[in-house]
Amino acid sequence: xxxxxRDQQPSIRAPRMTSGWNLPGPCTSLLVRPSSxxxxxxxxxxxxxxxxxxxxxxxPYAGAYGDAAELVTSELVTxxxxxxxxxxxxxxxxxxxxxxxxxxxxxxxxxxxxxEVVAHDDDVSGRGLFLVHHFASQYDGxxxxxxxxxxxxxxxxxxIPAPSRAAEEASA
Numbered sequence: 001x002x003x004x005x006r007d008q009q010p011s012i013r014a015p016r017m018t019s020g021w022n023l024p025g026p027c028t029s030l031l032v033r034p035s036s037x038x039x040x041x042x043x044x045x046x047x048x049x050x051x052x053x054x055x056x057x058x059x060p061y062a063g064a065y066g067d068a069a070e071l072v073t074s075e076l077v078t079x080x081x082x083x084x085x086x087x088x089x090x091x092x093x094x095x096x097x098x099x100x101x102x103x104x105x106x107x108x109x110x111x112x113x114x115x116e117v118v119a120h121d122d123d124v125s126g127r128g129l130f131l132v133h134h135f136a137s138q139y140d141g142x143x144x145x146x147x148x149x150x151x152x153x154x155x156x157x158x159x160i161p162a163p164s165r166a167a168e169e170a171s172a
Contacts, residue, residue, distance in 0.1 A: 029095075032077055032091040035082070058100070059102065065139070072156050075132050077093060107150070107151065108151050143155070
């Protein structure tokens with residue numbers, strides 16, 4: 001990350017590293033505070049900020065890309081907190097290092113895969129996975145679900161848009 005990007009990082013605590021999930025490769029690993037607001041970890045607004053920071057680290061030239069990453073982060077973490085964290089079990093967010101793409105992996109203790117529902121105009125929830133699929137499609141990315149021995153891992157990958165790749169290569 002360049003010094004210009006380091007200066008733009010939100011003023012949040014250093015990430016809490018976690019272990020025991022058997023994840024490949026180096027990545028930023030954050031523990032999410034439960035929805036109740038009590039306990040260890042970062043709250044949802046802090047996790048969202050990390051999503052944007054990690055996206056801007058791989059794609060500093062596309063503001064909409066950071067917006068998409070922030071929204072995807074928010075929706076996947078909210079789903080894990082609402083539907084995946086059983087009996088106060090932890091939710092962990094990983095931002096794996098990946099060339100030419102931004103990735104988020106959300107791990108929770110439920111083996112049930114997330115499912116998209118149809119939200120009606122007056123519904124106040126139910127659009128999260130629709131939005132994640134929308135942004136994954138917009139950036140030629142994908143959403144993957146892996147059932148693990150500890151629950152599941154939901155991963156969204158957003159490749160960096162080609163014009164941003166060209167700009168970054170030209171400046172290097």
